[in-house]
Amino acid sequence: STTTLTTPQNQVESLMHEMADEAGLDLNLELPQGQTGSVGTSVASAEQDELSQRLAKLRDQM
Amino acid sequence: GGVLMSAKINATNSSGELIKNYHKQAFEYISKALRIDEDDSVAKGEAVQWYKKGIAELEKGIAIEITGTDDRSKRLQDKMVTNLTMAKDRLALLEATLASKSKNN
Numbered sequence: 001s002t003t004t005l006t007t008p009q010n011q012v013e014s015l016m017h018e019m020a021d022e023a024g025l026d027l028n029l030e031l032p033q034g035q036t037g038s039v040g041t042s043v044a045s046a047e048q049d050e051l052s053q054r055l056a057k058l059r060d061q062m
Numbered sequence: 063g064g065v066l067m068s069a070k071i072n073a074t075n076s077s078g079e080l081i082k083n084y085h086k087q088a089f090e091y092i093s094k095a096l097r098i099d100e101d102d103s104v105a106k107g108e109a110v111q112w113y114k115k116g117i118a119e120l121e122k123g124i125a126i127e128i129t130g131t132d133d134r135s136k137r138l139q140d141k142m143v144t145n146l147t148m149a150k151d152r153l154a155l156l157e158a159t160l161a162s163k164s165k166n167n
Contacts, residue, residue, distance in 0.1 A: 048141035
């Protein structure tokens with residue numbers, strides 16, 4: 001629309017930066033770095049457990 | 063991909079992240095080995111190389127010293143030690159079985 005075309009570029013950019021900053025802040029509040037890291041480690045631990053179970057099964061077959 | 067892996071290691075330098083990355087590689091390799099090993103309709107010789115690759119990654123992950131108190135990473139390493147022993151035992155048995163088979167043929 002004509003409204004979008006006549007909006008000055010720098011205003012659009014500053015608004016986008018503002019939105020990005022707000023979104024970044026919200027994201028950080030919800031998912032702190034340490035939290036995501038420990039979730040990954042729990043998944044990794046569960047995967048190691050899976051390998052143990054499958055290796056034990058093969059061992060017991062012999 | 064190897065390039066992605068090393069980029070990730072450089073970006074996140076903590077011991078926990080390193081251990082997790084070695085876990086991921088080891089999990090991928092040993093899962094491949096197990097899929098071959100669990101299937102009685104395929105030749106098991108190919109499982110040997112995947113077990114060996116997985117064992118090498120487990121050893122690298124176990125060798126990393128954990129900085130600070132990181133109980134989750136410690137527990138992950140303990141599980142990797144268990145699987146290192148089990149994978150080595152399995153590999154030894156598999157190699158012995160394959161060797162005796164080729165002797166009989």
